[in-house]
Amino acid sequence: MRRNTIWIRTSVSLLFAVCGFLVPASAQNVGNAPATDHFDYAELTKAPAKARARKNPQEGNTEAALVGRKLFMQHCAECHGATADGGKKAPSLLVDQVQQATPGALFWLLTNGVVRRGMPVWSKLPEPQRWAIVIYIKTLGPPASRDAGAK
């Protein structure tokens, strides 16, 4: 058994060496730390005022939340978790910092990513799809925070 493990490790190591791939630096974040302890939400506060003030054009569209849920599962759940409560690579979206952020700020963050912290830019998703994700994220918090964010 142990010999097999050594073989697998050696083989994979060789594969990466030959291919020139580095052992994933992103995997350095894979530790035993709690999901959200090492994340901060400061990036949300960096959204320009104009971006923060943007209204969600799909606000009130009940279909949009379903679309947003599908898109969240396809593109976001991998890192943020299927219930958006955070994973090893990305923070929880259920916390007040996110739930009380304006839809415009969330849209801005989704569009621009947090590249240096591992979140890709998602401007490749068309605008209506990004707004639908924002609507879905807003449905995950308690009603009070949803109202606060929408104002």
Place this chain on the structure above:
Amino acid sequence: MKTLIAATVFVLLFGAQASRAQESPYMVTYDHYLEEPGNLEVEYFSTFGTQRGGNPFVADWMEFEYGVKAWWTTEFYIDGQSTFSDSTLLTGFRWENRFRLLQHEHFINPVFYMEYEQINDADKILKEVEGHDVESDNAEPNALARRDLNHELELKLLLSKTFNGWNFAVNPLFTKNLLPSEPWEFGYAIGASRPLSLNASANACNFCRENFIAGLELYGGLGDTESFGLHDTSHYLAPVAAWNLPSGWTVRLSPGFGLNDNSHQVLLRWGLSYEFAGFGQHISSLWGKRQ
């Protein structure tokens, strides 16, 4: 060797989940979107080319694209080709790296591209067209062409913008054969593409319009430092289309047409790719970092 292959296949098949790809349809042009960190995309592409003064060919290549960071993607290629009434052979490998230069989205988003190639003259994948590359270069029999091995450095500046669902990308290209006597060669690729629908449906579906992206790309050579310009260069115009499936598969198709007498008349390309989410984490856990 068998163990190596088995371990890799095991990790690919059972260790990583599929990720819903949102891939561009381009075959030659690059936009500014990089691979998501920790994800591995395995891609197979094939190009059928007509050849005046020689035999048609099918050139294939495999790509292994890995997101090291959100701002850094690395990619390894293996090239090969089969020329009708001639032979089939591997023609070399490439190692490519793309670095996002700016943190946020801007009016134009630059990505720096750097690639090392070790390919012989029999390589026909035409992943880029540069310098004075012309159709007749590929008419040489494989047995002769494979003797010349080239070490090349290729640099590109990937400029891209997505606006109202449209992506526009321009890639100037600079290539240097590492022999000191060889000049710098230049080329370009320009692309535009858009999903068929900007709105998504609420249900997972294979044939929804938002899963299809269509576009057009134009690429060709611009001479070299000794003779810059359009003379003795080849150029292609190619409609492109991609079908992104919810299962993680992407299918691409592109019929390309030569725009002058120096170009192959037809380059018919297609590709199939699959994205594995969390591949890096699974490799990491194999190394003993428990999650």
